[in-house]
Amino acid sequence: MGRQDGRCPTLDSADMASIEDAALESLTEVAPDILRIRVPLPFPPSEVSAWLLDGPDGWTLIDSGVDDAPTRALFTRVLAHPRLGGRPIAQLLVTHFHPDHVGLAGWLHARTGADIHMSRVEWMQARLLLREQPSEVIPQLVAHNRLCGAAKPFLDHLQGRGMLFPKWVGDLPRRYLRVTAGDELVLAGSRWRVMIGEGHAPEMICLYSAERRLLIAADQILSRISPHIGAHPSDPAADNLGLFLTSLGSFEALPEETRVLPSHGEPFVGLKARIGELKAHHAERLERLVDFCATPRTVMDTLEVLFRPLALEQIGFGLSEALAHLRHLVGTGALEQAEEDEAWRFVRR
Template sequence: MLAQAGRAHSTAERQGIDQGALAASGCVAPAQVAAGLFSVRLPVPFSPWHVNAWLVEDGAGWTIIDTGTGDAASKTLWEQVFADHLAGRPVTRVIVTHFHLDHVGLAGWLCARFGAPLWMARTEWLQARAALSEDAGLALTQQQRLHRMAGCSDGFLAYLAQTQAFYTSAVKPLPACFVRLRDGDDVVIGDTRWQVLAAAGHAPEQICLFDAGRNLLIAADHVLETISPYIGVVAAEPEGDPLGDYLAALDRFKALPPETLVLPSHGAPFHGLHERIDALLAGHARRLDQIIGICDQPRTAADIASRLFRRALEHRQMKFAVGETLAHLNLLIRQKRVVRNGLGEAAHLYAVV
């Protein structure tokens, strides 16, 4: 399920509206969500064009949860928030839910600016550090091989060479040490105890935070109301099963109270956690069945991806479509519903068992 922009964003795209200006509109003033908890909406240069960070009163200071991308516009917005809304109290801790650039991008800058510690899951911290220091040539080789084996065109493989520096350009260097967050931990912020819930799939060890006293869930990118989180195979782990991890994590979150208020990283807070989880599970089940139908004869992952989406996919969309398709195919292989065939460097072919 390739993540789709909301209706307003799709209209803006058709009309050629500057997406940066659209996202920045109304992104400055923090909005109170609950006592001592505020959302800060920051622009990002790709759909869905914004990310929600969270500003939480923490005794004599403030905790920031997620940070936006490491660019001048986001820095300027944060500086305005600091000047207008911190009431002279410092940021004393920075929590990052996962390593993706719109969540971790300014973590290093914020930590350095306030002398604050960084709190993250270990896998996410290591993943971010690895992405910042990876060999660009080797990473490109891995990306091109993954997509060549998926049956992508030579033109697409050439496109990949133009996108390799995106992470390092949008993420500031991280602190050399961090405080580890683990599934089941309790984190006390001000007078509130938040339970750490690990949610693999979208990222290896994405963390969410649940306040049982008020039934509040900071859900990161795990549960979104109007779009499906991206779940895709990555070049460093071509045999991975991120979709299996994601579905298992979704199922675990149904243990939370049905009246929970979900605070997502994209979009507005919403109720209906259980209904949304059911919809996400059903959507992936439909996609798995669709792929079974498409694999009535041997096909490449790129061919399958093209048949799953009705519109023509430009290169960036194709990258995500292939990653998601591979995630579904890897799960189907584990379920013994699909087999993969291929010799040497020839593109893999997938067919029903």
């Protein structure tokens, strides 16, 4: 349920009662002075975790969910929840620019007065996407997916769907406070070191506490699924998969007993094993693509060996992920890329 024409839909009394129940159930303590908020999403993967960390001046809220009526109502209830002890939100920290993380940050800033803390690239990306014009973006998006080999029904779907980012992300203030790699933040009575994840997002903030052996991992390391690693129309030749695999190295150096708090899925222990699984997952997909591209293939062709049949609205994610893997293989020299009949084609060297 997103905004249409700049309006946020209203909720009836039954919806509000359901959201109040959800707010009471979604707020749980995962460690001393650290609360988890399970925020429902109107698209896969169905929910995102936001985190509240207590401090001397109030709470730090990490991430927010999207800007829609249910999420606003949920946070209205959460901010008044007895577990917060009547203490304010002192600062907002956004891990990266994706709508399920930054979407409600502007509304929360306006409601609480708390500054938004982000890395520079993520802040600039969010601000840019809110100001792009559909008349410029949609033709580029259609042209990019045509080069990927997408069929007319999906290209028509893109034109009718319009832009997703401003649908789920509210206006952001012009001011933010920059967070950089290596910064130390004092949250929940402990020191946390800022670590940067790449590939899924360009400069995603993760937080590690050596004292607590806790990692707030954002979308860098998830418990059950791999984060989406995609290639996008604005930078289609980028090797985002290579960036992701490389950036995993800094997390692999953390102690094995580290407890991971991911944005999607449950907290878990077993960091090195999970990183090994993520690397193996992508290695298997790369090997599958090299075999499949014994003859020239479009990006669309490769979906059949990477995914189960995708619904029309999911094809864009599939093409983005497939292209990221194909571009990585071009970079390693395993594949060649050419353009033929208005579509990119990839073939094994």
